[in-house]
Amino acid sequence: MEATAADHRFAEEYRLAREIPRDGLTAWRAAVAAEVALSPGALVVDVGAGTGAFASAFADWFGVRVLAVEPAAAMRALIPRTADIEALDGRAEALPVPDHCADAAWLGSVVHHIDDLRAAARELRRVLKPGAPVLIRNSFPGRCARDLRVRFFPGAERIVDGYPSVEETCAAFASAGFSRVALHAVPQESAPDLATFADRVRRDTDAKLRALDDEEFEHGMRRLRRAAAQEPDRPAVSWMDLLVLS
Numbered sequence: 001m002e003a004t005a006a007d008h009r010f011a012e013e014y015r016l017a018r019e020i021p022r023d024g025l026t027a028w029r030a031a032v033a034a035e036v037a038l039s040p041g042a043l044v045v046d047v048g049a050g051t052g053a054f055a056s057a058f059a060d061w062f063g064v065r066v067l068a069v070e071p072a073a074a075m076r077a078l079i080p081r082t083a084d085i086e087a088l089d090g091r092a093e094a095l096p097v098p099d100h101c102a103d104a105a106w107l108g109s110v111v112h113h114i115d116d117l118r119a120a121a122r123e124l125r126r127v128l129k130p131g132a133p134v135l136i137r138n139s140f141p142g143r144c145a146r147d148l149r150v151r152f153f154p155g156a157e158r159i160v161d162g163y164p165s166v167e168e169t170c171a172a173f174a175s176a177g178f179s180r181v182a183l184h185a186v187p188q189e190s191a192p193d194l195a196t197f198a199d200r201v202r203r204d205t206d207a208k209l210r211a212l213d214d215e216e217f218e219h220g221m222r223r224l225r226r227a228a229a230q231e232p233d234r235p236a237v238s239w240m241d242l243l244v245l246s
């Protein structure tokens with residue numbers, strides 16, 4: 001489906017609000033490197049690649065090639081086109097990727113968007129080489145208290161409670177022969193300070209904030225601005241989980 005002007009505006013806003021500055025992802029680089037040895041030229045499938053922030057990061061960090069699969073045309077249009085990154089129209093449940101070609105799969109903040117997680121797991125089994133890992137970066141119910149959005153907008157926890165849990169995600173992937181290898185909380189520096197973080201909040205680009213009512217959202221913004229004034233030098237550090245299956 002062709003993207004509308006509103007879709008393009010959303011994608012631009014998503015990029016401004018949600019892409020983490022590369023310097024803030026140092027711990028994620030180390031966490032991924034600890035789980036999988038990605039040599040230059042290896043192939044990573046980025047499922048639900050969005051605007052391609054992690055596709056670019058993987059290509060830069062590890063010298064890998066990335067197939068960035070993204071169903072939304074406007075998001076896909078912002079994925080950087082380089083020699084190492086190919087942007088493909090597709091969904092997790094039907095990946096436009098050949099059998100047994102990939103050395104790892106990356107699913108960043110996408111598990112809760114996938115309607116049929118078992119179908120996605122079957123597709124990942126098909127496209128991954130034997131033993132290659134699935135790396136899932138996501139918020140999970142019961143494990144999101146250190147997510148900055150939950151800290152300042154407590155109603156966001158209610159939204160995460162509706163996401164697939166670690167156990168549900170593992171069960172869906174077990175149906176395609178994957179087992180849980182690791183689960184770690186990993187920090188990211190979302191902004192150099194809380195005021196910058198607050199300036200970048202765009203409610204509509206974030207499923208966790210979009211679902212709050214106006215009062216919850218405004219209350220959270222006031223709480224965030226107050227904390228920013230009290231601790232002006234404190235970096236905006238947030239945590240998400242890395243779940244690894246193989």
Ligand SMILES: C[S@@+](CC[C@H](N)C(=O)[O-])C[C@H]1O[C@@H](n2cnc3c(N)ncnc32)[C@H](O)[C@@H]1O
Nearest residue numbers: 047048049050072075091092108109110113114
């Ligand atoms: C929250 S964004 C995450 C984007 C990117 N991975 C990141 O970390 O910035 C979720 C993305 O998943 C995509 N998406 C939604 N349903 C999907 C599906 N069934 N398969 C693959 N991607 C999907 C959306 O279009 C959106 O770009």
